[in-house]
Amino acid sequence: MDKVxxxxxxxxxxxxxxxxxxxxxxxxxxxxxxxxxxxVHELDQDPEGKDIEKALIKMGCSAxxxxxFIGGKLVGSTNEVMSLHLSGNLMPLxxxxxxxx
Amino acid sequence: MNSTSTQFAVQTNxxxxxxHQVGMWGDFxxxxxxxxxxxxxxxxxxxxxxxxxxxxxxxxxxxxxxxQEGSKPVDKVLRRLAQNREAARKSRLRKKAYVxxxxxxxxxxxxxxxxxxxxxxxxxxxxxxxxxSQLGYTGNLKPGIATFEMEYxxxxxxxxxxTTEMRKALQSHIGEIELRILVDCSMRHYFDxxxxxxxxxxxxxxxxxxxxxxxAAERFFLWIGGFxxxxxxxxxxxxxxxxxxxxxxxxxxxxQSCQQAEDALSLGMEKLQQxxxxxxxxxxxxxxxxxxxxxxxxxxxxxxxRFVNQADHLxxxxxxxxxxxxxxxxxxxGLLALGEYFExxxxxxxxxxxxxxxxx
Numbered sequence: 001m002d003k004v005x006x007x008x009x010x011x012x013x014x015x016x017x018x019x020x021x022x023x024x025x026x027x028x029x030x031x032x033x034x035x036x037x038x039x040v041h042e043l044d045q046d047p048e049g050k051d052i053e054k055a056l057i058k059m060g061c062s063a064x065x066x067x068x069f070i071g072g073k074l075v076g077s078t079n080e081v082m083s084l085h086l087s088g089n090l091m092p093l094x095x096x097x098x099x100x101x
Numbered sequence: 102m103n104s105t106s107t108q109f110a111v112q113t114n115x116x117x118x119x120x121h122q123v124g125m126w127g128d129f130x131x132x133x134x135x136x137x138x139x140x141x142x143x144x145x146x147x148x149x150x151x152x153x154x155x156x157x158x159x160x161x162x163x164x165x166x167x168x169q170e171g172s173k174p175v176d177k178v179l180r181r182l183a184q185n186r187e188a189a190r191k192s193r194l195r196k197k198a199y200v201x202x203x204x205x206x207x208x209x210x211x212x213x214x215x216x217x218x219x220x221x222x223x224x225x226x227x228x229x230x231x232x233x234s235q236l237g238y239t240g241n242l243k244p245g246i247a248t249f250e251m252e253y254x255x256x257x258x259x260x261x262x263x264t265t266e267m268r269k270a271l272q273s274h275i276g277e278i279e280l281r282i283l284v285d286c287s288m289r290h291y292f293d294x295x296x297x298x299x300x301x302x303x304x305x306x307x308x309x310x311x312x313x314x315x316x317a318a319e320r321f322f323l324w325i326g327g328f329x330x331x332x333x334x335x336x337x338x339x340x341x342x343x344x345x346x347x348x349x350x351x352x353x354x355x356x357q358s359c360q361q362a363e364d365a366l367s368l369g370m371e372k373l374q375q376x377x378x379x380x381x382x383x384x385x386x387x388x389x390x391x392x393x394x395x396x397x398x399x400x401x402x403x404x405x406x407r408f409v410n411q412a413d414h415l416x417x418x419x420x421x422x423x424x425x426x427x428x429x430x431x432x433x434x435g436l437l438a439l440g441e442y443f444e445x446x447x448x449x450x451x452x453x454x455x456x457x458x459x460x461x
Binding site: 021022023025026029030033034079082083085087090 | 359414
């Protein structure tokens with residue numbers, strides 16, 4: 001739980017993921033398309049991965065991955081990200097994190 | 102024994118053949134339906150077609166043909182109108198019979214499938230019995246899917262009714278409040294579809310993905326188990342009526358966001374295909390023992406269910422956002438256009454399936 005919040009606040013844009021999870025990959029691709037590079041934390045490559053998973057489920061992520069944090073706050077999973085994007089409310093949230101290449 | 106299963110399999114096969122060949126509404130005898138052979142249907146169609154042509158040259162029309170110049174066009178028009186009315190009436194009757202036949206065949210099909218499954222479990226098909234896989238989905242049909250087929254059939258029927266109602270409503274210039282009710286009803290009906298699809302996905306996601314439950318022309322446009330929302334937006338946009346600058350901007354953004362989400366989902370699906378292929382192919386391809394790979398692959402299939410759900414979620418969100426951007430009347434026009442678009446696709450499928458085959 002602490003690790004989750006720490007990682008979320010240290011990096012503006014975080015996706016908790018698993019390397020085998022294709023929906024996580026989908027969300028990552030979407031963010032790239034929108035011009036941002038989120039910090040991706042692969043739970044299957046983290047020895048504390050199971051604990052993080054439990055923490056995410058407790059926080060309300062039923063999936064539990066992908067779990068997206070923007071500005072230290074839990075946004076949700078793929079559903080929430082897609083809904084935000086279609087309603088036009090995702091881009092404003094991402095503005096501070098645009099990478100100017 | 103083997104013969105019983107064969108008998109069931111053959112009967113089921115005949116039902117599939119007959120249903121496939123019906124295509125457009127056809128006239129057929131009720132009691133003889135299950136044993137009827139295909140040519141009957143096409144023959145009657147041709148007969149009815151010829152009749153309307155013949156009557157213009159038959160005895161009734163004959164005497165009018167040589168009337169004075171002035172009244173000749175009017176009589177012809179009246180006669181043509183009567184023929185049209187008659188043809189429409191016949192068409193409605195045929196359709197009614199067709200729908201009734203489909204209903205009873207569905208029930209019969211369900212029964213046959215259940216008996217087939219029972220028989221299959223008692224027999225060894227591997228020892229040279231009939232190849233059940235020829236029946237397409239019948240052999241492996243999961244119980245929840247028969248339910249889905251019935252529910253989806255009802256859904257389409259209801260959809261057509263609503264489209265007709267919307268058409269009448271817009272032509273009659275009804276009030277805003279009544280129109281809003283129709284619009285909300287129509288939206289809820291689409292959400293119903295996503296709900297029954299979600300249930301089907303839990304049972305058999307491959308079935309949903311294959312699009313076998315849709316008509317042929319609809320299948321051509323299949324994207325992750327359904328329609329592609331951004332494409333539909335493109336098709337529907339000219340039909341909303343006049344949009345304000347604000348609305349146009351919002352609609353444009355919606356289309357772009359939708360496109361981006363679709364692209365991301367498509368790439369995710371490709372990754373899933375890749376992972377599944379790798380999982381199946383691990384170890385020695387050729388060693389003959391592959392149970393562990395199959396089991397590992399089964400786990401990956403759960404991801405496919407999530408993808409189909411995600412795609413449906415995207416479709417639902419697109420509908421909701423569009424409804425938010427548009428006025429009631431614009432939304433009504435959009436829903437009418439959407440309903441008729443799918444009606445046309447289904448009509449294309451019907452026409453295609455009943456058109457004469459090119460020689461093999």
